Amino acid sequence: MTDMLPIDDVLGDVVSALRGHGRVVLQAPPGAGKTSRVPLALLEAGFAGQIIMLEPRRLAVRAAAERLAQQLGEDVGGRVGYRMRGESSVGPDCRILVVTEGILTRMVQTDPELRGVGTVIFDEFHERSLHADLGLALVWEARGALRPDLALVVMSATLDAAPVAAMLDGAPIVTSEGRAFPVEVQYLDRALPPRARLAEAVADHLMQIVPQTSGGVLVFLPGEGEIRAVEGALKGRLPDGCAVRPLYGALPFAAQRAAIAPVQQGRKIVLSTAIAETALTIQDVRVVVDAGRARRARFDPGSGMARLVTERVSRAEADQRAGRAGRVAPGTAYRMWTKGEDGALPAFAPPEIVRADLTALALELALWGSDDLAFLTPPPEVALAEARALLCDLGALDARGGITTHGRKLALLPVHPRLGHMLARAGAQAAPLAALLEARDPLRGAGSDLALRVAAMRGDATAATVHAPALAQIRAEAKRLAKGLPQGPALSLGQMAALAYPDRVALRRAGDDPRYLLSGGKGAMLDAADPLAGQRMLVVTDTDGNPREAKIRQAAVIGLADLRAVHADAIAWHDVCRWDRRDARVVTERQERFGALVLDARRWTDAPQDAVALAMLDGVRQLGLRPGKAAQLFLARVALVPGLPDMREEALLDTVQDWLPPHLGGVRSAADWGRFDLLDALRGVLDWDQMQRLDRAAPGHFTTPLGRRIAIDYSGDAPQITLRIQEMFGQTAHPMVGDTPLRVVLLSPGQKPVQVTQDIPGFWASSYADVRRDMRGRYPRHPWPEDPTQADPTLRAKPRGT
Structure with a gap:
């Protein structure tokens, strides 16, 4: 390690923190040398056991292992090895093992004690991948329960270290302030038009800055599609000697190495996804062009589907990208947004655990046997529940959420x-x-x-x-x-x-x-x-x-x-009573179903009435209560009496399942509901004591002098009855409801109102004479006594000729 790097100034602090506390959080800016120096410093300091270092990407694993081995003057496979899915280079004398993050999860699940391992380093933890979060949670629990001697290092370029240190029970924080070389950051003078095509804008920008700069150029784009589009837009436009090198995860390894390796002559322009943000030194790069976009997988627990979305980068990601320009010499970072737009960027990208498909995480937690792990960001409960439901469907979890034998096979x-x-x-x-x-x-x-x-x-x-x-x-x-x-x-x-x-x-x-x-x-x-x-x-x-x-x-x-x-065990016949909104009726069927799919359906002719009634409730909620006249009068009475149940339509519909089903015999359609008399069902909402209170405080009827019961209408501003004037003959006291006088609408024999009064004795004594004089001529066959208080009530007319 002859060339000095900024991280070298704090390596002693890292070693001391680990010796004293067994854990440390290391903050260092891009290009400080964390990846290539820290494992070797621990090796040189004599830390026992194997040193495991996690990297977020396969390319970074190989690059880190090769760089570490090179500094030791060895080939990979000696004291430095690597392991990733489907590929490894590990010799018998391996002391530093660089792995992808998923490999560590498998190691801990297989051997929670991590026998033979002395230190675990989480590199580039600011990326907050799901595997890194899970790996740290598993290792931290294993350390607390089984391996108190296990040393932990969490390294990050842009992450806020305080929460990580707090999660690790107050781990010391070591900060390296230095950068390998200074980087000048430049912004656009004007924002790109909203509908500007990103690839064309990036290509045009490159054509402006390439003649003004020297050294390699690293361009950050959201995905392979944009890389290919920019590559096509640059064809035939670049100066002689400029070689375009794409770099993304799906490229063959040889093509990835070609993007990283220095060119023998001329300049190279690397068009890369976020794969180049961390843990890589791309030779000869002096210029970074950041398109300001990142592609992230977003999971929708409601649909069970993930989709890739293109979003603005965070400020932390932008800083990480800019740092690539200062790895080997002073450089310049061109940001394709304005200085004003920079302040609106989020501080950090959302951790993968809050936006990813959590099915694999749920399976790992079940395999571990505990959900009570210390996550820096806890997994969202809704997404985790959806993941567990899927695992149950796959037979990986049992009904209690425990892992099955099949689930253990899947985890491997x-x-x-x-x-x-x-x-x-x-x-x-x-x-x-x-x-x-x-x-x-x-x-x-x-x-x-x-x-x-x-x-x-x-x-x-x-x-x-x-x-x-x-x-x-x-x-x-x-x-x-x-x-x-x-x-x-x-x-x-x-x-x-x-x-x-x-x-x-x-x-x-x-x-x-x-x-x-x-x-x-x-x-x-x-x-x-x-x-x-x-x-x-x-x-x-x-x-x-x-x-x-x-x-x-x-x-x-x-x-x-x-x-x-293949799914015989999940296909079954179900008896279904449901309200059909289109036909406005209850449909009764026997359905063969697979999940939400109806594979076959047959009529269910003998569906029980209680099932039909429950289905009809959905129709009632759609159609509304539609009370008839008698029911409306009853509801108006209830509304007047304090302390009785809330019987407004909204409240009744909220509780309709509690009071209506027993009354719905024979009701199966909107037409049936239109003919249904709701009064008895509404009366059933009140118990006996409440009905007695109602009848006392707001009686439903007035008994006329003839003994006839007339409904009292409470829907207006005063309770009211309506009847023919002759039926009130002999009534000397005004009818009352409690302390409130009834409004009495007196009708002529032709059913036309002739008087509205709340004082029957006063009417007899005053206005009646005028009414009698007018009505006698119109209705001579009906009685019109001079003193109605002494006359008998009647609804009959005089015989003809009398």
């Missing part, structure tokens, strides 16, 4: 639990499909048919554009996955896909458009021109993730018989 397979379940059930024949589903789509312009991708893997001709390097990687991964697996029963492509995606079996809806209902309950659609658009059933393996109605990007055809063969 180096794929997503969905694909692990498929491999465990279908065997080696499913390995090509598993490799294909984990990789980027190797075909362009091939429609959604998954069978075309499988055919391309076999070398069959296709009209689509094949991405040969990606296809080669998929084939190699398929061979690795198939090792040690039995061949398994002969299954179709759709059957194998259905094993992995039991929640995404799709049944076409009625109608001309190719719209589908998924077995998990969500909707999906195909482009009408897609060759699969006419298929009745599919298994959807990839969508755009739209939570409302996802667009299907990849799917396999499956027949009903094939589905029954």
Whole structure:
């Protein structure tokens, strides 16, 4: 280690903190030399046991191992080795082992004591990958319960160290302030237009700065598509001697090394995804161009689907990217946003644990046997519950959430639990499909048919554009996955896909458009021109993730018989009573269902009345109560009496299941409901004591002098009765409801109001004479006595001729 790096000034502090506390959080800016110096410092200081260092990406693992071995004057495989999925270089004398983050999880799950390991280093922890968060939580618990001597180092360039140190029980924080070389940061003078095409803007920007700068240029773009677009836009425009080198995860390793290695002559322009943000020194780079975008996977627990979204980078990511320009010499970072826009960027990118599919995490927690782990950011409960529900469907968890024997097998397979379940059930024949589903789509312009991708893997001709390097990687991964697996029963492509995606079996809806209902309950659609658009059933393996109605990007055809063969235990007949909103009636069926899909339906003629009544409640909620006149009068009475139940329509509908079902015999449709008399059901809401209070405080009827009961209307500003004037003859006291006089509407024999009064004795004594004089001429056959208080009440007319 002859060349000095900024981190060298604090290596002694790191060693002292570990000796004194067994744990340390190291903050150092990009380019300080954390990755290449800290493991060697611990080795030189004589720390016992193997030193494990985690890196977030495969390329970073190889690069870090090679750099460490080079400083020791050795080849990789001596005292420095590496291990990642499907590849390793570890010799018998290995003291420093660089691994991808998932490898550590498997090591801890296999041997919680981590026997032979003395120190674990979490490099680039600021990326907050799911595996890094889980690995730290597992190692921290193992240290507390089994290995108090195990040393922990958490290293980060941009992460706020205080929360990490607090989680690690007050771990010391060591900070390296130095940077390898200064970096000048420049911004755009004006923001890019909202609809500007990113690739063209980046290419134009490069054409401006390349002639003004020297040394290699590293351009950060969100994904492979943008890299290819910028590469195409630069063709024929760059000065002689400029070599364009793409860099992204799906590239073959040789092409990745070519992007990192220095050019022999001229300049190189590296077009990279976020893979170049951390733990890599790309030779000769003096200039960074940051497009300001990052592509992240976002998981929607409601749909069970993840989608890649392109977002603004955080300030921490932008700083990390800018630091790449100062690794080997003073440099310049060009940010494709304005200084004003910079202040609006989020401070940090969201940790993967809050936005990722948590199925693998849920399986690891079940395998560990405890959820009570110290996570820097706890996993969201909703997403975790969805993940556990899927694991139950796959048979990996039992009904109590404990891991099953099948679940333990899945945890050992180096794929997503969905694909692990498929491999465990279908065997080696499913390995090509598993490799294909984990990789980027190797075909362009091939429609959604998954069978075309499988055919391309076999070398069959296709009209689509094949991405040969990606296809080669998929084939190699398929061979690795198939090792040690039995061949398994002969299954179709759709059957194998259905094993992995039991929640995404799709049944076409009625109608001309190719719209589908998924077995998990969500909707999906195909482009009408897609060759699969006419298929009745599919298994959807990839969508755009739209939570409302996802667009299907990849799917396999499956027949009903094939589905029954692989999911017979999940297909069952159900008795269904439901309210049909379109037909406005209760439908009773016996349905054969797979999840949300109805595979077959038959009439259920003898459905029990209580089930029909419960289904009708949904109709009542849709239609409203629709009380008749008598029911309206009853509700008005109840509203006047304090202390009685709330019987406004909203409150009644909220509790309709408690009081209405016993009264719904024979009611099955909107027409039936329109004829239904609600009064008895409403009276049933009140108990006996409440009815007595109601009848005392707001009686429902007034008894006339003839003995006839007339309903009292409480819907106005005063209680009211309406009757013919002759029926009140002989009434000398005004009718009352408690202390409130009734409003009495007196009618003529022709049922026309002649007087409204709240003082019957006063009316008899005053206005009655005028009414009598007017009415006698109009209705001579009806009695009009001079003194109505002494007359008998009547509803009869005089006989003709009298």
